[in-house]
Amino acid sequence: MIKNLISFSLLLTAILSYGQSTDLLFGKNKNEYKTNPKTGLIRCATDEYTKLLQQNSRKESKEQFENWLAPKVEEIKKLQEMNVSKKVVVTIPVVVHVIHSGQPVSNTGRNITDERVLSQITVLNQDFRRMLGTPGYNNNPIGADIEIEFCMAKVNPAGGVTNGIDRVDLGNIIWNESNVENVLKPQTIWDPTQYFNIWVCQFGGDLNNVLGYAEFPESSGLAGLFGPYSSTTDGVIIDWRAFGSNDYVGGTYFSDIDKGRTATHEIGHAFGLRHIWGDNASCTVNSTDSFKDYCPDTPAQNTEHYDCLVAYDTCPSNLGNDMTENYMDYSNDTCMNIFTQNQKSRILAVLQNSPRRATLTSSTVCSDPLSVNEAGISNNEISIYPNPVKDYLNIFAKKGTKLIRYAVYNALGQEVLKNEIKSDSDLKISKEKLGTGYFMIIVYTEKGFKTFKFIVE
Template structure:
């Protein structure tokens, strides 16, 4: 990957847009695709238990150097998509187009989604799989340890000043992604976002306890029997790994594109999430991996990031132009330049969360990595729905929320009808709501809706027709009264802003005779197309 001088921002922006289009074109045209992990021969590969899975060379090296398998996501996801061998190619083609469109929308002032430019809040449930110990003992980790891991994630993803997640790198990004322990169970009851499960209550646990569990049992039994709706929760499991997986730190499931999943369907929904060894979930736990960065790394995978060495080496791409190329995984906290690049030969970004360095060496997601993750959250199945999850809101009896704007989006005509999606987030049926809205930050207007919505049900609501002048505009919408009860707009699930533009357009009927050399044409006689 060509590396550009950090100071040449304008050149970098141009290059990024060109690179995204070029890579998408290469994929579509069937040209060589670079993101392929090295295939290891059985002679040199380390086989894990009886499941027939071979470790990649970088994980073999990790095991030899540290006695730990830093990240098992690549091997795990290859197993998931064995029935969809084109997943990598299709996913990268899709996300390249999605990122290019996102950049165009932002540049044109048409960023029309819940919080583009703002903060994305992700509801989390942590399933603590334990062996019957008292809370705070062994694998039954304390509430404080769980919260400490959430704090680490937010420090890292938000690049918080005064924390280990802060950096001064010119490409260091505040991803504007935050994690919130769920406030509701799937049934709507109050929760602290921690679900404790005694492993002795799970099917066939005794025959699979070694002590600890291998990933095969975790994926096939623990996850499906404990997962909360992955459309509404980011599921995390803390476990005791055992058997062939005793040295494993964690792994995550990659996101899917809207055009197809890792298994050509939704069959993998009941395994979606992040699995962590309980000894590495939190901060101050001792050793090189005891400060919570394995979870940061794995969530990066869950939001679409690849290892900085592209799982191959200097000639393999991680699809982020501002991460210097790397020849392999780095360990410890070395100063190394493993690849030769032009025009400037930057060293390996050992501080990147997607490397294999020690936890206290890591402190950076780059701007391109942030863009990639936010694009996944905005578009990917079981990622985009997290932004409007009821789990972000404490239980309520009467609560309606605006979860999306159907119109206006992008470019619209001067006269249009705003359409929003109203969702019932309260336990009572929603029969009436006052929808408040502002155009261009002006005075608050209201619209009275009536109907009947059960818990979690939605309805499209048309607001009064608006006529605006040519130019850029915004609309902010929220619910202020539900079933006669007033409530404030909630930053998580009951407020949305859409930025859009009104074009000059052409009055109808529009006629064009196609005789002019100008494009777009300025005159014409076309009045009907048959």
């Protein structure tokens, strides 16, 4: 069915693309891209992709975005400096679309295994949490635990069960710029306000040798001036040979790009981070670091790096060596291990304010889907009280109703408590087990379940 749906799109794309130079990618000559001199690979095409969207009025200018973001970043920094910001780990629900053309599931072809996908999620959690005892840990004083965790979606857009891996056979199509943007993404994207979309495919044509690129966030600007923009392309797309980690799963990977850091880098872009050198070959430093990456705690650096064999210092008149270990440089995967505190502030500002980013933090699609329904349970058969909860939440059932278990979820959709109901003592839940905030409880019986929302003060 999908193959039939895309046939017209492919024909139209071919007509529109006819006569265009294959040396152009996102409107820029590929010879002008920053390319690894050893491997010929292009680490990232996000900057060029963003500029093309801006030219086509699908993205606001860099200045508009930064003017919108700056006060929000400063507010977060002040709270961090005052040590009044609460430690809250945000969960981002992920769907990984594995795009193939009928190949068997394996790690030597584009239809990669579930295990390889999950190895990538493991790396993301290690990197964004600065997890002790993993390659994502660093002992740098300005290294930051971003306090973001990634989970695989458990509910698909239709409300059914999923493992968060969406395998799609789109046939023998060359995934060049036009086909990716006009066919692949729009045909397969899940609601980007509820799912963070990651696509894994084999690039070809003008995208050959590119590792990946991301859609940069946007401001919640005034409609008609700039933003918010609708999008059927929002997310991150990565060549399968740069996806996952051979620390966990073997198979075919690009040389030196085998630890999952392409996804870390591109998701950094999707959450508002820029390349550490700022894409402008300048050593100039000002109070906002606007000549570089808008993160004053990353050292001045005027170019990208592809390894960490030596200590580079491309701006010797400024303090510090180049931070080749930063996820937003172009270094080999084994080099990377740090986000800084200022980078964290930018990410948090984006997640709290940017369209299709802020809504991700309240999505519930990582919660277990409901496997039974409420049919057969009358409105007064089960109840909870009091609401709001001050000390204890009580579960009540009419005589003859056999309660089996309950599960409690917080506002992020995370399961915070579950229990089998074996005696009357199990019908009383202390607020100490929950904390304060908004919650949902699902109470299961022999006939089905009942769902309630409640507040703990």
